[in-house]
Amino acid sequence: MNELLNTEVIFLIGANTTEAHPVTGYRIKQAVRNGRKLIVADPRKIELAKYADIWLRQRPGTDIALINGLAHVILRDDLWDRKFVADRSEGFDEWREIVEQYNPKRVEQITGVKAELLEEAARMFGQAERASIVYAMGITQHISGTQNVLSLANLAILTGNVGKEGAGVYPLRGQNNVQGACDMGGLPNYYPGYQLVESEESREKFAKFWGVELPEKVGLTVTDMMDAAYAGEIKAMYIMGENPVLSDPDANHVIEALKNLDFLVVQDIFMTETAELAEVVLPGASFAEKTGTFTNTERRIQRVRQAISLRGNSKPDSEIIVALANKMGHAWSYPRGPVEIMEEIARCTPSYAGISFDRLETRGIQWPCPSPDHPGTPFLHKDTFTRGKGKFHAVHYMPAAEEPDEEYPLLLTTGRNLYQFHTGSMSRRSKLERMRPEELMMIHPNTAREYKLKDKDYVQVESRRGEVQTKIQVTDHIPPGMVFLTFHYKETPTNRLTINATDPVSNIPELKICGVRIKKIKPSLISK
Amino acid sequence: MVSIKINGNLYNVPADYTILKAAEENGIDIPTLCYEEGLTITGACRMCVVEVKGARKLLAACATPVTDGMEVQTESERVVSARRDILRLLIANHDLRCLTCERNGDCRLQDYCYRYQVEDTPYKGAKKEYPIDTDNHFFIRDYSKCIKCGKCVLICAEVNGAHVYDFMERGFDTKVTSAFDDNLQETTCTACGMCVNVCPVGALVEKSVLWQGRPWEVKKVTTTCGYCGVGCQLKLKVKDDRIIGVAAAKSGSNLGHLCAKGQFGWEYVQSNDRLTDPLIKRNGVFEKVSWDEALTYVANRLKAIWQEHGGQAFAGLTSAKCTNEENYLFQKFMRTILKTNNVDHCARL
Numbered sequence: 001m002n003e004l005l006n007t008e009v010i011f012l013i014g015a016n017t018t019e020a021h022p023v024t025g026y027r028i029k030q031a032v033r034n035g036r037k038l039i040v041a042d043p044r045k046i047e048l049a050k051y052a053d054i055w056l057r058q059r060p061g062t063d064i065a066l067i068n069g070l071a072h073v074i075l076r077d078d079l080w081d082r083k084f085v086a087d088r089s090e091g092f093d094e095w096r097e098i099v100e101q102y103n104p105k106r107v108e109q110i111t112g113v114k115a116e117l118l119e120e121a122a123r124m125f126g127q128a129e130r131a132s133i134v135y136a137m138g139i140t141q142h143i144s145g146t147q148n149v150l151s152l153a154n155l156a157i158l159t160g161n162v163g164k165e166g167a168g169v170y171p172l173r174g175q176n177n178v179q180g181a182c183d184m185g186g187l188p189n190y191y192p193g194y195q196l197v198e199s200e201e202s203r204e205k206f207a208k209f210w211g212v213e214l215p216e217k218v219g220l221t222v223t224d225m226m227d228a229a230y231a232g233e234i235k236a237m238y239i240m241g242e243n244p245v246l247s248d249p250d251a252n253h254v255i256e257a258l259k260n261l262d263f264l265v266v267q268d269i270f271m272t273e274t275a276e277l278a279e280v281v282l283p284g285a286s287f288a289e290k291t292g293t294f295t296n297t298e299r300r301i302q303r304v305r306q307a308i309s310l311r312g313n314s315k316p317d318s319e320i321i322v323a324l325a326n327k328m329g330h331a332w333s334y335p336r337g338p339v340e341i342m343e344e345i346a347r348c349t350p351s352y353a354g355i356s357f358d359r360l361e362t363r364g365i366q367w368p369c370p371s372p373d374h375p376g377t378p379f380l381h382k383d384t385f386t387r388g389k390g391k392f393h394a395v396h397y398m399p400a401a402e403e404p405d406e407e408y409p410l411l412l413t414t415g416r417n418l419y420q421f422h423t424g425s426m427s428r429r430s431k432l433e434r435m436r437p438e439e440l441m442m443i444h445p446n447t448a449r450e451y452k453l454k455d456k457d458y459v460q461v462e463s464r465r466g467e468v469q470t471k472i473q474v475t476d477h478i479p480p481g482m483v484f485l486t487f488h489y490k491e492t493p494t495n496r497l498t499i500n501a502t503d504p505v506s507n508i509p510e511l512k513i514c515g516v517r518i519k520k521i522k523p524s525l526i527s528k
Numbered sequence: 529m530v531s532i533k534i535n536g537n538l539y540n541v542p543a544d545y546t547i548l549k550a551a552e553e554n555g556i557d558i559p560t561l562c563y564e565e566g567l568t569i570t571g572a573c574r575m576c577v578v579e580v581k582g583a584r585k586l587l588a589a590c591a592t593p594v595t596d597g598m599e600v601q602t603e604s605e606r607v608v609s610a611r612r613d614i615l616r617l618l619i620a621n622h623d624l625r626c627l628t629c630e631r632n633g634d635c636r637l638q639d640y641c642y643r644y645q646v647e648d649t650p651y652k653g654a655k656k657e658y659p660i661d662t663d664n665h666f667f668i669r670d671y672s673k674c675i676k677c678g679k680c681v682l683i684c685a686e687v688n689g690a691h692v693y694d695f696m697e698r699g700f701d702t703k704v705t706s707a708f709d710d711n712l713q714e715t716t717c718t719a720c721g722m723c724v725n726v727c728p729v730g731a732l733v734e735k736s737v738l739w740q741g742r743p744w745e746v747k748k749v750t751t752t753c754g755y756c757g758v759g760c761q762l763k764l765k766v767k768d769d770r771i772i773g774v775a776a777a778k779s780g781s782n783l784g785h786l787c788a789k790g791q792f793g794w795e796y797v798q799s800n801d802r803l804t805d806p807l808i809k810r811n812g813v814f815e816k817v818s819w820d821e822a823l824t825y826v827a828n829r830l831k832a833i834w835q836e837h838g839g840q841a842f843a844g845l846t847s848a849k850c851t852n853e854e855n856y857l858f859q860k861f862m863r864t865i866l867k868t869n870n871v872d873h874c875a876r877l
Contacts, residue, residue: 001758001781018689022720022787023758029689051689140876173757175848177855178875184855185863186846186873192856197869212864215839219869222876225843234843234870236833240858241847247877263829270801280826281814283803284850287754288764288771288794292851294752296759298781304851307749307764308771308797312804313819317847317854321861323819327827328865332857341853363779364759418718419788421755429796431736432788434665435719508876 001298003379005031006166009128011121013041013063013152014138014512018048019418021136021172021297028134037128039121041066042138043413044484045477054121057479058111060413061142061513065397067151069107070122071099071158077119079126081160088390089157095392099154102397110397126159130166137174137415141511143401145503150393157390163381173297175422176287180295183352183367184345188219193349209348221507222248223500229257236263240317241284245273246423246487249498249509252466267320270425273490283314290316292338293360295367299377301355302364400513401501404481408463408515410447411482412497420488428488439492440473442484443518448474451518459518461485466496469521483516530596535603547589547600548576558602559611559640561728562677563590566783567686573677574614575640579604586610612644620651621700622729623672631730634743637675658703663711666792667724667734674704674731680723687785690716693723721791725776725784734773736795741767750777753790754849758782760790771797830866839867846873 004010004027018025025048032038032051040052041063049055058066074080075096085092104115111118125131133156139148152169161167173179185192195202197218207214220228222244228234230253237258248254258264258277266278275281287294288307295301310316315323318338325332334340339357346352354369354376365376381390404411419435421427441461443453453459455474460467461483470485470492478484485494499514529540532547534556541550546569551558561573571591578589581599586607589600601607618637626632641647661669676695681704685691692715696703706715724732737746748763761780765773774791776784806822807814817825833841844866846858855873862871 002783021756021758022718022789023760023782023785026687026689026785030687033686033689174877175757175874176752176754176759177850177852178757178848178873180852181846181848181850181855181873182875184846184852185859186855186871187875188869188872191863192859206863210860210864213867214863215867215869217840217869219871220843222845222872222874225845225870225872229843233841235837235841236830237842238830238844238862238866240845240854241849242845242874244845244874247874263833265826265829269803270796270799271803275803279809279829280822281803281807281809282822282826283805286797286802287751287849287851288797290851292853294759295852296752296781297757298759300759300781301852302752302759302761302780303750305749305751307747307751307766308769311798311802313806314802314804315819317850318857320823321854321857324823324826325857325861325865327823328830330865338851338853341856345852345856421789421793426754426796427789427793429799429801430793431665431795432719432793435788502876506876511877 001027003166004028004132004134004170005034007031007036007130007132008166009037009039009125009131010134011039011041011125011131012048012134014148015134015136015172016042016044016046016138016415017134017136017172018046020174020416022418024172037124039124043479043482054117054124056113056117056121058113060411060482061400061403062111062397063139063142063148064144064151064395065102065107065110066113066118067148067155068099068102068395068397069104069111069118070125071155072102072107073104073119073122074126074158075099077123077126079123080158084160085158088385089392090389091392091394095154095394098394098396130164131159131161132166132168132170133161134170134172136172138512140506140508142513143501143503143510144398145508146505147393147395151395153390154392154395157392162390163379163383165379168379171297176296177294179297179299180293180301183295183349188221192345193351206348223502223507223509226254226257229261232260235261237261238265238267239274240267243272243274243423243425245277246490246493246495249495249500249511250465251493251495253500267317269314272423272425282320283312284317284320285310285314289314290318290338292318293342296364299366300364301352301360301367303357303360401510402464402499402514404515408517409481410516410518412461412463412514412516413482413484413512414487414494414498415484417486417488420486422488424488424490439470439485439489439494441470442475442478443472444476444478444480444482445474446480447483448472451520453520458521458523460521461497461516461518463497463499463514463516465499468492468494468496483518530594530598532594532596532598532600534600541594543594545594547578547587547592547594547598550594551589551602556602558589559636559643560590561636561675562679564679564683564726567679567682570678570682573675575611577607577610578602579607608644611640612646615641615644615646616649616651618675619646620649620653621655622675623657623670629673629730630733630737632742635730636728654700656700656703661711662735664713664717664719665735666719666721667732668738670731670733671703671705673729675729676702676704677728678704679726679728680704680732683722683726688718688720688722690718692717719788719792720786721774721788722785725786737765737773740772746772748775750779752780753786755789755793760786762786762790764794834866840870842866842868843870846871848873848875
């Protein structure tokens with residue numbers, strides 16, 4: 001993260017860093033103050049757009065065209081890293097053919113970004129010795145999310161901005177331990193350390209390590225689980241510390257799916273909207289009441305320490321799982337607690353093999369850390385990529401699953417604000433609530449005028465899947481024809497509107513684009 | 529590298545070091561008020577003055593680069609005398625109600641007065657008295673205690689970028705405040721609280737700690753923030769098994785910097801809404817039950833469904849909010865006991 005201070009050019013796309021990852025936002029601002037260049041690509045006038053040397057305001061969902069356009073100019077103007085491409089990549093020629101179709105004029109038609117501005121940005125990025133690409137959910141939450149990421153990877157390989165200090169591609173992770181949950185195999189296709197469920201070798205390794213037979217079939221992702229529950233194929237769910245009723249797309253469908261289960265057990269620290277649907281609720285512990293580790297967005301494994309005692313009869317989540325395993329007839333035992341669990345993780349997870357609580361006492365360590373004397377790895381792909389050579393992926397622009405149309409003429413995009421977090425179960429129970437106690441749907445002054453709306457009016461927002469009510473904020477933060485909602489407020493459960501169309505590879509839903517219509521309502525129609 | 533002598537001892541340090549940094553790394557404590565690593569060095573407070581052989585005046589250690597062969601005295605008679613005078617000038621215009629000050633025992637001004645035996649000031653005259661500003665939700669601003677070190681101004685401008693504060697007026701009337709002396713809600717303030725954490729005295733204080741305990745009674749537990757993926761390190765201030773506030777920790781990539789969520793978003797932990805007992809829903813109503821009853825119930829239900837439908841009838845959501853150890857156990861539970869790979873979490877949301 002602090003490497004951003006040593007880069008020459010930062011290309012920020014699809015990330016509202018100052019609100020969703022504020023301390024990373026500070027680093028970008030510090031870099032700009034120190035004379036680094038910043039290119040921001042975002043349909044919203046995010047705070048960092050004001051700090052940017054160049055702000056590319058692309059139409060939502062046109063990222064691939066924009067990125068291919070940048071690559072096109074970098075190739076055309078001979079600003080690419082020939083040596084890096086020759087030594088460390090493959091698939092260049094095939095990819096080049098695609099990119100050559102994205103001339104600045106065509107890109108302007110698709111994205112709305114002026115050709116001259118695109119060229120200027122491409123030159124700024126291409127000429128830098130060390131450039132960094134920073135992205136978040138604005139890139140991934142599209143049906144073309146994987147391809148969006150691949151096109152950014154293409155750009156990084158083309159310019160040789162991989163595997164050296166002060167350069168690279170930085171995906172920003174949203175939750176405190178989303179990285180760790182992935183690392184630990186909290187995914188349907190991976191065991192801990194991204195060892196493939198599909199690989200017979202890994203499966204045998206873990207079957208032996210855990211001393212049991214393991215299922216061969218790759219599991220379902222969260223959106224598929226909900227469909228399967230809806231269809232009656234999934235009978236029981238165990239949900240720990242998640243609130244899909246507010247966080248997942250097409251919330252009405254999620255509620256129906258969960259209601260359709262024979263058995264739902266939810267483990268959480270609050271009676272969330274999801275827990276209310278459960279048959280059994282188990283009280284877990286917050287981060288302040290237990291010990292363990294979180295892994296941050298830079299792959300740094302850091303300590304979590306108990307500061308206060310457990311609330312009432314609640315228990316640390318690890319103890320609950322062990323106790324439940326015991327009740328199921330399995331003799332799990334970790335008498336030394338999380339320290340001992342980490343020892344087991346280190347034994348089966350090569351990238352965590354050198355991690356122990358002792359080593360994390362004063363400072364976190366970045367994985368891969370393959371042995372107890374290994375210092376950790378600040379940046380990946382230094383001399384070689386995981387797959388050997390970096391691959392250029394030929395990707396084409398494709399439109400969103402549900403673009404606005406006559407019936408639902410406005411484009412809804414979603415995200416977060418600074419003072420709230422995710423479904424609000426934590427932040428809304430703190431003083432932060434006073435800063436932003438309610439949803440404020442952003443709408444451009446021109447659009448507001450069309451609908452005869454004033455600042456602080458109330459509207460009903462409808463999509464093909466549901467409707468919500470909200471107060472509005474008239475602002476040029478977003479372009480005309482677009483509206484913005486967060487998903488922090490249960491009074492305005494935005495995900496009743498969103499679409500569960502997903503990226504075919506990552507299964508990430510397209511939360512950034514769907515069609516909605518609005519109508520003015522009286523404030524009394526909003527239920528608190 | 530250059531070699532310098534500090535208090536008669538020889539040290540080799542990198543050529544781009546300041547005297548302060550060279551001293552710090554070698555365990556020599558030079559007092560500072562306005563210096564903060566990473567912020568612009570202003571050399572404003574003069575607390576860190578040292579005597580350098582050959583220099584006519586005392587030099588600010590924070591702002592003076594080392595040179596080869598430099599000889600430095602950090603606690604000579606001249607240095608101590610200067611520091612005493614600076615302290616006497618500072619307390620001449622400082623609210624000295626230390627008895628009830630929240631920073632009593634954790635105050636640089638107090639520590640240095642003790643260190644240099646400054647009990648009182650000969651500089652009697654007018655004192656600035658300002659009403660305490662309690663308008664924002666998160667901290668008080670008590671400018672009668674401000675020593676104008678300027679660190680809040682710098683961290684807000686140079687790290688956060690909000691540039692809420694600056695110096696207003698001149699000379700004796702100088703006050704650090706927001707534009708038009710307005711309350712912070714009317715400014716670009718993002719409530720990150722970094723100004724509170726760098727304040728060396730009791731001018732900026734979290735509201736949550738007021739009257740909750742003396743600094744020496746408060747335990748500080750270094751941990752990782754529970755909100756976003758940046759993974760900031762912070763210290764939870766704990767008194768009588770309750771969190772009362774947050775202090776900066778410099779051991780992480782956040783270098784002690786925090787946002788509103790990390791600094792002020794912790795109260796949910798102690799919310800009355802917290803679940804304290806296992807619950808089973810009977811006839812549509814949740815009833816409190818013992819752990820044994822709840823776990824037996826869950827195990828029986830899971831076993832019955834397993835016998836009828838097998839592992840593919842199960843799905844589990846693990847958590848991006850829980851620890852690595854918990855996530856590991858959760859997926860192990862799903863895979864080895866329920867025999868399904870249907871395990872996922874909100875990584876995609």
